[in-house]
Amino acid sequence: MTECLLRVVVVQKGAREHFLAASALHRHGMLAGLCTDWYAPQSTVARGVLHLLGRRNAASARAAACREIPRGMVRSFPFRSLLWRWRVRQWAAQGRLYEAYAQTDAAFARAVAQCHLPPHGVFFGYSYASLEVLQSEKSEGKMTILDQIDPGPAHFQLVAAEMARHPELAGAPQISPAAYFSRVRQEWGIADVIVVNSEWSREALLSEGVNPAKIEILPLAYEPRDEGQRSEVSGQSSGSPRSATLRVLFLGQVTPGKGIHYLMEAAKLLQGAAVHFDVVGTIGILPGALASAPRNLIFHGPVSRDSATEWYRQSDVFALPTLSDGFAITQLEALAHGLPVITTPNCGRVVEDGKTGFLVPACDAIALAGAISKFLENRQLAEEMRSACRAASKARSLEKYGLRLIEIINRGLALRAAKPTPILKSVA
Secondary structure, eight states: OOTGGGOEEEEESSOGGGGHHHHHHHHTTOEEEEEESOOOOOSHHHHHHGGGGOHHHHHHHHHOOOTTSOGGGEEOOHHHHHHHHHHHHHHHHTTOHHHHHHHHHHHHHHHHHHSOOOSOSEEEEETTSOHHHHHHHHHTTOEEEEEOOSOTHHHHHHHHHHHHHOHHHHOSOOOOOHHHHHHHHHHHHHOSEEEESSHHHHHHHHHTTOOGGGEEEOOOOOOOSOHHHHHHHHHHOOSSOSSSSEEEEEESOBSGGGTHHHHHHHHHHTTTSSEEEEEESOBOSOHHHHHTSOTTEEEEEOOOHHHHHHHHHTOSEEEEOOSOOSOOTHHHHHHHTTOOEEEOSSSOOOOOBTTTEEEOOTTOHHHHHHHHHHHHHOTTHHHHHHHHHHHHHHTTOHHHHHHHHHHHHHHHHHHHHTSOOOOOOOOO
């Protein structure tokens, strides 16, 4: 094999997974280049202009970069990206969100397909925004890998059914976006390999008729940006509860799909107990639903990634009663801060039941309240789990993610060459 064959171009719309795949490949000397729609500018003038987007959007735009990848390896489309984002906001206000996604995803993929990519033998792209590039790469004989970012149509149907049962939460469900899912089905057909980040997502794709031989499971990884923060959190452990009140944190999109209504119901069941619930993230439910929350639960709205660290620090337990998630990286973030996690089986299998938290059935507020009660009944339990939680987070390192990705590339190349799998080493 030539060195070019082992070089990988990563194409992603948005700061998907904080540039996880590109970072892992770069560490192993296999990244040929990263192509994205938006990459945080360095010039003072450009960064100043970002303030026009508003404080939260500007902060997000400035954070969309990966410090360890040289900027010379990154290609982006900043002006077109701003236009695409504006279009999404405008169409979303008209109830055409998925139509906007399909249009802008296609525009991005066409832009990438038309640009000159560095020499490479493998293409790694993300679902919904890769179709036109996949077609181009396939015609050139490149190996193609598609990262399926979510459980696909099965996820949409599951959440839509839940919204139909509870229209008071976020209104009636949207009609299934045919054009949006048509793109991803075409991507599935073209890609040589489809990586999913959990067994849950794998089962969802199988239910859609995807060829099981194409699917590889590639769990996500998480590394704290500031190890000093992690050490400081570790140093807080004193063998006793932090306060008399158990603080339960939910951090993520506040939507029916994340099971927020089951957390609200669990909080109601635990009224009168020494427990407080903090819900942090972009609000995706109606004002009436917000007003129905019990007094022991507070909605704080969206925060920056840096502020999220502080929420992890001051909490005792992390709750994610999701109905469906590809993986939910917040699980790893919570574990890295020593927080036991209470979640459902409908996402990446990160929690070891009884050791680093508890697994509860989806759509079961009573079971969720019961799991939280275990930390109330034994106020030492969260502290006792902290070291196992941090160890579980470390086991999901960027290094292990990279080695697993290399294994997948290796197998795919070997199958294409129709010969025994070679040992693929880093070319760093």
